[in-house]
Amino acid sequence: MSAALNEETKWNYRKTDQRLIVVKTKNENIRKVAVLDVLTNVPFTITLAESMSMEDLQPEKEYLAHLKVYTSKNLEGIKEDFINFFDAVDVDQDMQDFIKAYWVYPSKISFELADFEEP
Numbered sequence: 001m002s003a004a005l006n007e008e009t010k011w012n013y014r015k016t017d018q019r020l021i022v023v024k025t026k027n028e029n030i031r032k033v034a035v036l037d038v039l040t041n042v043p044f045t046i047t048l049a050e051s052m053s054m055e056d057l058q059p060e061k062e063y064l065a066h067l068k069v070y071t072s073k074n075l076e077g078i079k080e081d082f083i084n085f086f087d088a089v090d091v092d093q094d095m096q097d098f099i100k101a102y103w104v105y106p107s108k109i110s111f112e113l114a115d116f117e118e119p
Helices: 080-087 095-104
Strands: 010-026 032-037 042-048 062-072 109-119
Touching: 010 095, 042 095, 062 080, 062 095, 095 109
Parallel strands: 042 109
Antiparallel strands: 010 032, 010 062, 032 042, 062 109
16 A cells, blocks of 8 residues: 555655656745656656755756655545545556646645765
């Protein structure tokens, strides 16, 4: 089972996966980076783990990112057709499904950069 329920947080851990990304911009104040997924050509935002330095990420460079995906426990505002996508935490969804769903429900999906390397 890839997902874990954590009663102390508002998020369910779903999976960790690798994606080839291009860094577009970064905001050091909020520790977020706007990236472009190379495979789907879809932009999304990731948060850096506390232990990571933002200085190591350079705009317009490609990285193989190790991303942790979380979905919100709060399902308010999600259309009935999508409830199972967010609620069935024991289902291992494809990473591109989470990236695409981010555009429909950006406040319901969170990506954390756990590690990265240059390809």
